[in-house]
Amino acid sequence: MSKKDTVKLIDGNSFIDNLEKRLILKNGIEEHEHLKSKYEKELEFVSAISMTRKSKNISQKEIGSKLGVTQQRISQIERNSKSMTLPILIELIEALDLEVEIRDKETHKKICSI
Numbered sequence: 001m002s003k004k005d006t007v008k009l010i011d012g013n014s015f016i017d018n019l020e021k022r023l024i025l026k027n028g029i030e031e032h033e034h035l036k037s038k039y040e041k042e043l044e045f046v047s048a049i050s051m052t053r054k055s056k057n058i059s060q061k062e063i064g065s066k067l068g069v070t071q072q073r074i075s076q077i078e079r080n081s082k083s084m085t086l087p088i089l090i091e092l093i094e095a096l097d098l099e100v101e102i103r104d105k106e107t108h109k110k111i112c113s114i
Helices: 003-009 012-027 029-055 060-067 071-079 086-095
Strands: 101-103 110-113
Touching: 029 071, 060 071, 060 086
Parallel strands: none
Antiparallel strands: 101 110
């Protein structure tokens, strides 16, 4: 059976559920929950950047020009947070006129802002 046939048999959430079950069996439930939590945080962060860009009516091509990268690169970053480097993240934040604050979780004391 080819990969194409497998995708036809397992759709949407079923595919994700199956993948999660395999990860749990391989890594254990605690590691799985940690990885899932980490991925969700990354996805939320990248989604916030993408939604902000769209709400300011800035195209991927325009933001790419400001950063010196192609529209395709911006699209890749918005689809896959793993492809984003810290320098690109900082440039994106600045190009979108955003600010990110780093605070201590316990004291809420501001450590720095970007």
